[in-house]
Amino acid sequence: MPKAETTKPRLSLVGAGPGDPELITLKGVRCLESADVVLYDALANDKLLDYAPAHVPRIDVGKRAGRHKVAQEDINKLIVSCARQYGHVVRLKGGDPYIFGRGHEEQLYAEQAGVEVNLVPGISSVNAVPALNAIPLTRRGLSESFWVITGTTRKGTVSKDIELAAQSSATVVILMGMSKIHEIQQTFEGFGKQETPVAIIQNGSLPNEKVGVANVKNMAKMVEEEGLEAPAVIVIGEVAALHPTYISQAVNAELSIKNACPEG
Template sequence: MGLHNSGKGKVTIAGAGPGDPGLITVKAKTALESADVVLYDNLVNAEILDWAPVHAERIYVGKKPYQRSVGQETINQLLHFHALRGRHVVRLKGGDPFVFGRGAEEAQYLMKLGIEVDVAPGITSGIAAATYAGIPLTHRDHSQRVVFLTGHSKAGLELQEDFLRVFDGTIVVYMGLKNLGQIARQLIEWERAPDTPAAVIENGTMNNQRVITGKLEEIAGLAAEASLQSPALVVIGEVAALRDSLNWFEPARIIANQTQP
């Protein structure tokens, strides 16, 4: 039973996970297998779409940074349009739909219109990408707390100034690559040690994953030198230094093992 039962079609707002198809939840996969229509985002692995029936209509509604994309109002209207026609619509979003994903807004919109809504949570990239990079977000000896932030703008970071000035745990920044230099300088100004370990993870959990590590004061420059691109996740805190001893995921080695007879 979904969150609201109208007797019409149904929308499942599902998290596709961080990239690795093996990390999608059973509930999300089951929803896909019964979908009539799939509206999917830019960060959804194409392999996951293969689980939808052949007859299912696939509609790309992805948003790419700093590029023209499908507006949120249009996405909402598409979900409503297809649900009104008695279809099972799967709204497939990268990571978890309720973590920096606007899934909650879409659910509210549909429920106000009497559409049945179900939600399939997903593994958010803030957790999975760090794990695949060999970085535990908490560790008894290094960090007991973690905070998740979006790095779209410096203004957004400044809203957290009072909190971040005293917070000594792990900081995970989504969508922070473009503003990484500003973010690092701001945290140092707020008395984070310049030599705090930091990491940037590109394409986390995927076979083309890349990770760079360094001190907070230099991490933006290192990321630029490596030409890292979005999607990328930033981890700041003592736990980032544990990658050297916990680097279990080596894409090049895994690919080689898979191709051997």
């Protein structure tokens, strides 16, 4: 439905959260309810589209790592053209629009074209997905800080920041890193982190979530054996050992040693 002449072109950049449709904010829901058109990413849960009025167009613009249905430049142009044609554009983006989501690029493009922009932050998979798996990114006595890094840069190379992070004692969270898992492992091993715990969480917060735990030295092998794929959050650091599966494996290993070497 074309916009009324009095409707001002505007854009709401809405964070959809990590996947579970109940993890969107109330403000995000209200934006969807007042949308005149919705442009949504592949990582945004389809169920969230039900909040939009039934008659409004819903446009899939893709955007998964390595599989972009629509180029970013075309998305920018589409936002502006839709705002002028329909009125209120809701740009529904997985996680938070400002964390590896190109939200700021879209905001600047829209503003330069005279479109009013409203930002609605979302719950990021960076912290939410580990938390839902009993992994705190910081914990007294284990980790005083954390790094958040993209595993793959826009040029398709491994981020140089991973090498810097591997030298710290902080928790390291890597997004979009599954295609570079071997390089990531080698980098951490190069700084003596072979035994550092790792947890990799695929489709975090969703019913089809998969989790694998390991140490740095066998993380790539674990990914292959468990069949883990993108989208996934990679957590490297001592806090990863707090995942229940990691704890269970450690307990079982200790029991095996005790049984193999009985006292007396």
